Amino acid sequence: MAKRLIIGVDIRDLRVAKTGTKTYLEELCKAFKALPLPDVKFKFLDSALSAYSGTNKLLKWVEHLNYQLWKQVSLPIKAWLGKCDIVFCTDNFVPLTKLGYKTIPVFHDAFFFEMPDNYGKLWLWLYKKTALPAAQSSPFVITPTHYAKKQIAHYTTLSEEKLKVVYEGPKSFSVAQTKLSNEQTTLLKYSIEKHQYLFNTGAMFKRKNIPLLIAAFNKIKATSKYPALKLVLAGQLPADKSDSDYLMVTNAINQSPYKNEIILTGYVSDDDLAQLYQNALLYVFPSLNEGFGIPILEAFKNQVPVLAANNTSLPEVGGDAVMLFDPFSYTDLVEKLITLLEDANLRRQMITQGNARLKHFSWQKTAEELVAIFKLAAARN
DSSP states (O other), X not given: OOOOEEEEEEOGGGGTOOHHHHHHHHHHHHHHXXXXXXXXXXXXXXXXXXXXXSOOHHHHHHHHHHHHHIIIIIHHHHHHHTTOSEEEESSSOOOSOOXXXXXXXXXXXXXXXXXXXXXOHHHHHHIIIIIHHHHHTSSOEEESSHHHHHHHHHHSSOOTTTEEEOXXXXXXXXXXXXXXXXXXXXXXXXXXXXXXXXXXXXOOOGGGOHHHHHHHHHHHHHTTSOTTOEEEEESOOOSSGGGSSHHHHHHHHHHOTTGGGEEEEESOOHHHHHHHHHTOSEEEEOOSOOSSOHHHHHXXXXXXXXXXXXXXXXXXXXXXXXXXXXXTOHHHHHHHHHHHHHOHHHHHHHHHHHHHHHTTOOHHHHHHHHXXXXXXXXXXX
């Protein structure tokens, strides 16, 4: 009987990851566990030490040290003791040391190079000194889109042959979607009505371009044609507001004549998030840079038309199921919003196209494609 392939999955990032990177690792772990593969065994590797995610500068430095000790000492030892053939890490960094196993990292995007000012100097230094060399010595590096692959190849010495595109899937809302009785509770909690609000979710990084969305909402409200329409911005508020657009967003809201109709929810549970998607009129995605864009698929899954920026990876993920706009043009966003607000037939058509587009993406498919890459890597000399 052939030896089973043992794949070590680094899950320490679940302690600190947020938004899309957390969804990626959570959903993959579920999908890996559900795969009926008698020739593959997964080992989920975690640190015994807690991870710090606060804003204290000294403790953040301690966390940097703990993180590197995990990646370069503890994880290699655990993988070696577990007789792993492959060590898979979804947070860019894999061990430099190879103790009888091969490593495969995920590079979600090229943000370290495209937007270096958004990262601390220590993170940038560690990325260049550890993440890139470790990736170079790995047989493959996973990227989520062809756009991300192109950008990573452009900014690094990684060859396009080494970079493997594996699409992602939408967040699982299976439990939340069965709790239809929660709908009214969620709507009341945020003082909104079914199909009477524009929706956006995610962290308030500067690249998310939320102030443009607020400005467009103000313009539409000023027409007086949509008196019930509101704007809902969901997502965990940043611990360190200086590293995000939080202050710019809150200032834009406070200066808006329609500030009482702009809802900043902060963190929402999976139940509430599912209901916010399901009851939205439109999902608006004005981001200036995305490696993938999971919310597009989440909106498709929840039968919501999507208006997305026409840049980076978003057209690749949305395909013909989304309406695109120029994220640098306030006028274009307003015009496209009005088009969708006034055309119910077009919204229904986009929902149908979204359902068809969603068939190309699933975490099961992601997991299966990754396993095929793991097997290919393990077979290499």
